[in-house]
Structure formats: C-alpha cells, structure tokens
Amino acid sequence: MPASKAFAENDYSDPRTDEQRERERRQVRRQVASLKRLARDSYYQRRAFAKLDGRRRSRAERVQLQAIQRARRPDVIVAEGSVVTWDAEGCRCRDVEVDPEAPASMLRAAEALRADGVGAAVNYVIPLAGYIKGAGGPEPSAGARPFGGTGTPAPQAALVAVLDTGISADTRSDGYLAMPVDAGDIDALDEFPPDGLLDAGAGHGAFVAGIVQQVAPDARVLVHKVMDSDGITTDAALADGLRRAAAAGAKIINMSLGTETLDDSAPPALRAAVGELREQGVLVVCAAGNSADCEPVWPAALSTEFDNVVAVAALDPAGDPASWSSHGDWVTCSTIGEGVVSTYVEGTEDGMLIDDPDPDTYGPDSWACWTGTSFAAPQITGALVRLMSEDSTLDTPAEALRALQQRGGTLDGGYGWSVRILPGT
Known part of the structure; x- marks a missing residue:
C-alpha cells in the first residue's frame, strides 16, 4: 500500500x-x-574519509579521526585518543595514548581498560550520514x-x-x-x-x-x-x-x-x-x-x-x-x-x-x-x-x-x- x-x-x-x-x-x-557508492565502494569511502581527516589535522584541539576496518563492511570511525568508560556513576570520556598511524591501537586501549575491570569502549564518531x-x-x-x-x-x-x-x-x-x-x-x-x-x-x-x-x-x-x-x-x-x-x-x-x-x-x-x-x-x-x-x-x-x-x-x-x-x-x-x-x-x-x-x-x-x-x-x-x-x-x-x-x-x-x-x- x-x-x-x-x-x-x-x-x-x-x-x-x-x-x-x-x-x-x-x-x-x-x-x-x-x-x-559511499555505501558499497570501500575505496570511495576511504578516499572521502582521507579528505575529511586531512583537513582536520591542522586543528589538533578538535576531534581527530581514526578509521577501523571491518571485513566486508564499511569502516567505522572513532575519536583518536579517546575512550568511553563507565561505572555505577555513569559514562565519561578518558584520554588514552595511541598510535595515530595504527587505528587498532584504539581497540587495544579499550581492551586494556576492560582487562583492569573498567567498563570501556572506543568513543565512536557519530557523523552526518x-x-x-x-x-x-x-x-x-x-x-x-x-x-x-x-x-x-x-x-x-x-x-x-x-x-x-x-x-x-x-x-x-x-x-x-x-x-x-x-x-x-x-x-x-x-x-x-x-x-x-x-x-x-x-x-x-x-x-x-x-x-x-x-x-x-x-x-x-x-x-x-x-x-x-x-x-x-x-x-x-x-x-x-x-x-x-x-x-x-x-x-x-x-x-x-x-x-x-x-x-x-x-x-x-x-x-x-x-x-x-x-x-x-x-x-x-x-x-x-x-x-x-x-x-x-x-x-x-x-x-x-x-x-x-x-x-x-x-x-x-x-x-x-x-x-x-x-x-x-x-x-x-x-x-x-x-x-x-x-x-x-x-x-x-x-x-x-x-x-x-x-x-x-x-x-x-x-x-x-x-x-x-x-x-x-x-x-x-x-x-x-x-x-x-x-x-x-x-x-x-x-x-x-x-x-x-x-x-x-x-x-x-x-x-x-x-x-x-x-x-x-
């Protein structure tokens, strides 16, 4: 109908x-x-991301971006050097040391906090679609x-x-x-x-x-x-x-x-x-x-x-x-x-x-x-x-x-x- x-x-x-x-x-x-094309073409997606990321590097005080690759699915963008942690009092941001040339380091930072008993996840970037x-x-x-x-x-x-x-x-x-x-x-x-x-x-x-x-x-x-x-x-x-x-x-x-x-x-x-x-x-x-x-x-x-x-x-x-x-x-x-x-x-x-x-x-x-x-x-x-x-x-x-x-x-x-x-x- x-x-x-x-x-x-x-x-x-x-x-x-x-x-x-x-x-x-x-x-x-x-x-x-x-x-x-943005939904289906990984090369096109990554080229668009590279333009966006490169423009922002001159503004170090603003959110910097890292793209984490997924198998057969579009990359996910996270905030470089930032994770979200939580406890009984709620969620908050925590700065972490990461290698900007190695996006997987964001995942390792969150994993290390979880290993210490802290609830933690990458701080997802939520863009306009x-x-x-x-x-x-x-x-x-x-x-x-x-x-x-x-x-x-x-x-x-x-x-x-x-x-x-x-x-x-x-x-x-x-x-x-x-x-x-x-x-x-x-x-x-x-x-x-x-x-x-x-x-x-x-x-x-x-x-x-x-x-x-x-x-x-x-x-x-x-x-x-x-x-x-x-x-x-x-x-x-x-x-x-x-x-x-x-x-x-x-x-x-x-x-x-x-x-x-x-x-x-x-x-x-x-x-x-x-x-x-x-x-x-x-x-x-x-x-x-x-x-x-x-x-x-x-x-x-x-x-x-x-x-x-x-x-x-x-x-x-x-x-x-x-x-x-x-x-x-x-x-x-x-x-x-x-x-x-x-x-x-x-x-x-x-x-x-x-x-x-x-x-x-x-x-x-x-x-x-x-x-x-x-x-x-x-x-x-x-x-x-x-x-x-x-x-x-x-x-x-x-x-x-x-x-x-x-x-x-x-x-x-x-x-x-x-x-x-x-x-x-």
Whole structure:
C-alpha cells in the first residue's frame, strides 16, 4: 500500500517551473548515485574519509579521526585518543595514548581498560550520514516556500530540539530560522581550514531546522550545536547534548546523524542518555542512515530497546522505498528523503571536498535540494509537533506518533509504516 498524505496537498505547493524541476531531478540522481557508492565502494569511502581527516589535522584541539576496518563492511570511525568508560556513576570520556598511524591501537586501549575491570569502549564518531556531503552534496533550488507561520511560536506547541551543526549567524528575510540561538550554537560554516569555503557539514543544521518549520511553522524550535561544521561529534558529546536539550524542556529531539559500530551494539554513552530521556517522557526522532542495508545505525536502532526512539527511513518521491536508505526490523517509519527542498546558508562550496568541478555559491535566503534520511527524520518531528498543536487531545509526543501512524500506510522490507509529508524531487 503506498504511503498516504499526512497533510493537505496545498500546504506544500511547488513554485518551480518544469525546467527548474528537471534540472533538480538530474542533480538528485547524482546525489542518489553518490550515496549508493559511499555505501558499497570501500575505496570511495576511504578516499572521502582521507579528505575529511586531512583537513582536520591542522586543528589538533578538535576531534581527530581514526578509521577501523571491518571485513566486508564499511569502516567505522572513532575519536583518536579517546575512550568511553563507565561505572555505577555513569559514562565519561578518558584520554588514552595511541598510535595515530595504527587505528587498532584504539581497540587495544579499550581492551586494556576492560582487562583492569573498567567498563570501556572506543568513543565512536557519530557523523552526518554517509561521510557528510559526499559527491552528492546539496544543490541550489528554486523551490523556496513562503513561511507559513506567524513568526511567534505557538505557546502550546511541544518544544523541539534539533541537535545538529547549529544554524548560521546570517539573518534571513523570509521568516525562516528566526529562532533565538546562543552564541555557542552557531554553525561556523568555515573552520577546516578557514579558507572561505563551506565545510563538510556546513548548513546541515539550517536545512534540518527549516524542514521542521515547513511542516510546523509555529513550532517552538531549539537548535543545539552538537557537531562541528564538518558534521562530526562523538558518542560522549552527543549524550551530553541530549541531556542539555532535555534540561531545556524539549519534549521531541531530532537527530539527523548516525553511525554503525564494530559489534553492532549501541554506543554506551548514547544508550545511557536515551534511557534517561525515556524516563522523562522525551521522544527522540532519528535518521535511520544511508547505508542501503539492514545493519543497525545508532542512535536510530535504539528503537528496539527504547520505545521513545523513532527510527526514520527514506522513500523516493513516488513513495516507494529508497534503495539507498538503511532499513530493517528496527525502523519505525519512513517518509520521503530524496530531493527534499529546504533552507540553506550563504557561502561557496568546496569543490575539492565534494568532487564538484563547478561548485555552487549560495546567497541570502538560499534554498537547496538534498537527499538523505537526515531530511526524512525532521519531517516526522515537524508532523508530531503540528498534530499536537492542532489536536488538544494529543497530550504527549507518543500519542501524536500513534495518530500520525493512523494517517499512514504500510510497506514491506523493513521500512516500517510510511507517510507522505513534504514532496521530493
């Protein structure tokens, strides 16, 4: 049964001409091809990682990366020189001495601590899905939509936290992304290195927050920066971000990020934090990943253990399962994640980073077209907020999730129940 509409068709009218839509379709096909290649081609993955790693070495104070190889599966990225330890008082980071030329030394450091009776694991790097932008980065879009809200968030709306790269300090004139943001939550856009070009994860948070606002214009949105402008965070840092968002009063948290692990078990700090949030009634909406297989991606795969985790896979614009999306029995639901249009940032792309001989420059009030489960998850987040705002009988995000499911359809193959919200390209 195809995915059904969650909201009225005319909510999301398409301002693009046929020529503009066709141009963007060609770009989306390139994005899809890049995601598939990143999922399956180990040489391509390692080349993308080498670019990212090399750019960061000049910033020794920031998270440094090591890739640990797995047989017949994509490499896993961990934080160099850092492990997560735990005891009865909880999880914490510990610095360790390692050889940066020998990734396996990270595993040996964790093993040595366990041999001494200390709970320990590598500190997983949790990136934006698919080694960040890859060769199929965002493309300029003519699909700008008028802001549908009043500019004053509805006081009865559940507070949403978007944990991502933050948003740019630039002020838009179209009504989007006007929420107050602390200085520490600003997306720096250009750090690795500061060369006047957009970093690997730059603009991701603005894109995700804009999706929430398209679906629920009067939502109360907090944007918390948990990733740097390369789209990099760690297990321990993300756990801290979850607690910070819950302490600020967020009832729904969106995380458009994820990682696989060495043994298919959850990163320990993240697992502990999500368990705490469950006791507080906080719903966590997570991107399922872009791995084109059933391997669990965390934190989304925590849905098998915690009923407050919603794992969101992607559909193509026709409402069929996206071939590049992660999927499996741990996926809760799916919506369109291919060719999604949303708000972006000012700046010029780094053509070397994204293998683009003709990098784009984005001006004020820019919009872009992008592909990934990162952009399916915030549609579900926005829909939950909107349902709670429109129906006073829905007191909790969990009740809103059940109401949204009733509007959806069913799909086979590990994509959960499905619903159409924003159109794709």
